[in-house]
Amino acid sequence: xxxxxxxxxxxxxxxxxxxxxxxxxxxxxxxxxxxxxxxxxxxxxxxxxxxxxxxxxxxxxxxxxxxxxxxxxxxxxxxxxxxxxxxxxxxxxxxxxxxxxxxxxxxxxxxxxxxxxxxxxxxxxxxxxxxxxxxxxxxxxxxxxxxxxxxxxxxxxxxxxxxxxxxxxxxxxxxxxxxxxxxxxxxxxxxxxxxxxxxxxxxxxxxxxxxxxxxxxxxxxxxxxxxxxxxxxxxxxxxxxxxxxxxxxxxxxxxxxxxxxxxxxxxxxxxxxxxxxxxxxxxxxxxxxxxxxxxxxxxxxxxxxxxxxxxxxxxxxxxxxxxxxxxxxxxxxxxxxxxxxxxxxxxxxxxxxxxxxxxxxxxxxxxxxxxxxxxxxxxxxxxxxxxxxxxxxxxxxxxxxxxxxxxxxxxxxxxxxxxxxxxxxxxxxxxxxxxxxxxxxxxxxxxxxxxxxxxxxx
Numbered sequence: 001x002x003x004x005x006x007x008x009x010x011x012x013x014x015x016x017x018x019x020x021x022x023x024x025x026x027x028x029x030x031x032x033x034x035x036x037x038x039x040x041x042x043x044x045x046x047x048x049x050x051x052x053x054x055x056x057x058x059x060x061x062x063x064x065x066x067x068x069x070x071x072x073x074x075x076x077x078x079x080x081x082x083x084x085x086x087x088x089x090x091x092x093x094x095x096x097x098x099x100x101x102x103x104x105x106x107x108x109x110x111x112x113x114x115x116x117x118x119x120x121x122x123x124x125x126x127x128x129x130x131x132x133x134x135x136x137x138x139x140x141x142x143x144x145x146x147x148x149x150x151x152x153x154x155x156x157x158x159x160x161x162x163x164x165x166x167x168x169x170x171x172x173x174x175x176x177x178x179x180x181x182x183x184x185x186x187x188x189x190x191x192x193x194x195x196x197x198x199x200x201x202x203x204x205x206x207x208x209x210x211x212x213x214x215x216x217x218x219x220x221x222x223x224x225x226x227x228x229x230x231x232x233x234x235x236x237x238x239x240x241x242x243x244x245x246x247x248x249x250x251x252x253x254x255x256x257x258x259x260x261x262x263x264x265x266x267x268x269x270x271x272x273x274x275x276x277x278x279x280x281x282x283x284x285x286x287x288x289x290x291x292x293x294x295x296x297x298x299x300x301x302x303x304x305x306x307x308x309x310x311x312x313x314x315x316x317x318x319x320x321x322x323x324x325x326x327x328x329x330x331x332x333x334x335x336x337x338x339x340x341x342x343x344x345x346x347x348x349x350x351x352x353x354x355x356x357x358x359x360x361x362x363x364x365x366x367x368x369x370x371x372x373x374x375x376x377x378x379x380x381x382x383x384x385x386x387x388x389x390x391x392x393x394x395x396x397x398x399x400x401x402x403x404x405x406x407x408x409x410x411x412x413x414x415x416x417x418x419x420x421x422x423x424x425x426x427x428x429x430x431x432x433x434x435x436x437x438x439x440x441x442x443x444x445x446x447x448x449x450x451x452x453x454x455x456x457x458x
Contacts, residue, residue: 002129003109005031010115010123010274011138013040014318015305015325017102019136022326024107031130032102033115033123039098040140041307042315045160048094050183051347052087057190058349061223068386078191084166117275120299133301136325137281137289138318139270141307146265148175150236154243156261159184169193171258173245175234177204177227179346181264182216186348189225196256198231198247205346208407209359211393215409216348219389228256236261269308284310293336295325311337314344343421345414350376350390353417356405356424359395362457368398370454374446376410381441387411392450394420394430395457401429412443419444430454 006028009016017039020032037044056078063076102110113125123130143158145151157165159180170193174185177199189195197204197220203213204220204227217227233248245256271287282290282298288310295303303325306318320340327333346352362369377388390410397404406420423433434451438444 001127002131003031005029005109005130005132007031007134007136008123008130008132009033009136009138011040011140011270011306011308012038012098012102013138013140013306014042014315015322016040016136016138017098018319018322019138019305019326020102020108021105022322022330024105026330028107030108031111031132032108033111033113033125033130034099035112035114037095038102039095040138040318042318043091043094043098045163047315049087049091049163050159050187052090053083053187054183054347054349056083056086057187060192061190061349065386078168080168080191081166083191084164087163115274117279117281120279121301135302137271137274137297137302137304137308138306139274139308141267141269141313143263144266144268146175146263148234148236150238151263154236154238154261156236156263158263162262169258169260171196172260172262173198173243173256173258174262174264175231175245176262176264176266177201177229178207178264178266179205181262182220183347184262184264185225186220186223189220189223194258195224196226196228196245196258198228198234198245198256200231200234202230204229207358208352208354209393211359211391212352212407212409215390216346216352219348219350222389226256267307267313269310271308286310291337293338294328294334295321295337312342316343341421341424343417345417347414350387350410351412351414352390353408353413353415354406355417355421356403357395358405358407359393359457362395362404369404369457370396370398371457372396372450372454374450374453376443379410379443379446381443381445382411384441385411392416392447394447394450394454396430396451396454398456401431402427403430410443416444416447419447 007023007030009020009032012034020030024030060078063073066073111125116124118124172188172193172195174181174197177197185195185197204217231247235246237244242257243261269287280299289304289308291304291309297304305321307313324335327335341356343355373393376382376390382388392408394406395404403424408417430451434448
């Protein structure tokens with residue numbers, strides 16, 4: 001069947017559904033296509049389910065520490081079936097709601113199946129041929145499968161398949177020392193698994209500053225996680241019901257024997273099977289769709305939003321992509337990608353909140369800058385809660401007095417970072433915060449103190 005639409009949206013992550021509903025309410029006839037689960041990574045295998053698991057793991061961790069607070073609980077055990085059940089219960093309404101909202105929306109037709117371009121303005125879904133002058137791609141990404149010798153001979157999890165686990169791994173080997181690997185590693189250690197993290201780089205999360213990498217490594221090791229850096233030549237082998245990881249490390253080349261393996265070495269865009277070549281849509285060498293400052297591809301009438309454009313990789317950046325496109329198309333508001341400040345969090349415990357430039361970025365830029373740093377061990381609120389790991393750091397342009405970047409690794413860091421991020425968006429000088437009166441006792445009250453003690457970056 002051939003059918004014409006005002007807009008076709010491929011994918012239902014954190015951009016597609018919101019754009020579909022916004023366009024439909026504006027009177028546009030919309031088709032939205034989904035081949036798998038509605039809601040994308042965030043709803044199904046990312047933010048909602050993983051942070052639900054992180055919350056359960058934190059309860060287990062704090063229960064074991066109860067005696068430190070004068071509370072006696074006795075032996076603490078974790079029922080993984082109930083942990084998974086809670087995760088599923090919390091996740092399910094979001095997934096089901098994402099689909100039902102689209103199906104109930106007038107002016108919006110929902111198609112289930114694999115979308116494939118036949119030309120720049122024709123998309124095939126099964127036997128249907130959909131035509132539109134405006135096509136929006138929101139297909140997200142998936143876990144990469146690295147070229148590890150022996151990987152095809154052993155069972156392994158990725159961030160999606162591990163969502164089905166309802167048992168406690170005896171010894172989880174995590175391959176990858178960045179955001180996904182660290183969150184799952186700490187989570188399963190707190191559930192009760194032995195955990196070893198294998199990282200090919202010389203430090204964890206190398207995109208962050210070295211002091212942050214070192215502090216996170218210390219946090220994980222204090223909880224009993226083994227971290228092996230410079231794991232440059234990993235091999236896997238099945239031995240009975242165990243998995244043996246061969247590791248060529250500068251300091252320690254002994255193999256690691258575990259019960260399960262989690263591959264957390266990165267993600268790739270779901271662009272392989274869209275037929276983008278038939279539409280003439282340009283991609284980079286990794287498969288990400290190239291877009292301009294307003295999410296337009298090189299082909300007029302085709303946009304790319306969310307993880308598949310390589311311009312963020314987070315739920316909030318995907319949603320912001322929707323806001324930018326909708327503002328330009330419907331509101332006569334020329335919003336741009338370059339307007340936004342990069343911000344994200346690492347959800348280990350304590351979390352890392354990040355905004356703007358890193359210290360390494362600032363040094364590389366060559367600009368004159370001021371730097372401030374404050375240890376969480378000196379924050380009264382953190383001391384009261386016995387949560388004193390980590391630190392706060394801020395970077396300020398010495399001439400404009402505007403905040404260039406900040407990192408808060410510590411209790412509440414994922415929330416507190418916004419007090420600096422908002423000032424950055426306002427392009428206000430740091431003195432607006434340094435002279436503010438914050439509430440005591442909080443972690444945020446030490447941000448003015450940190451800013452009052454800025455020093456030239458050497």
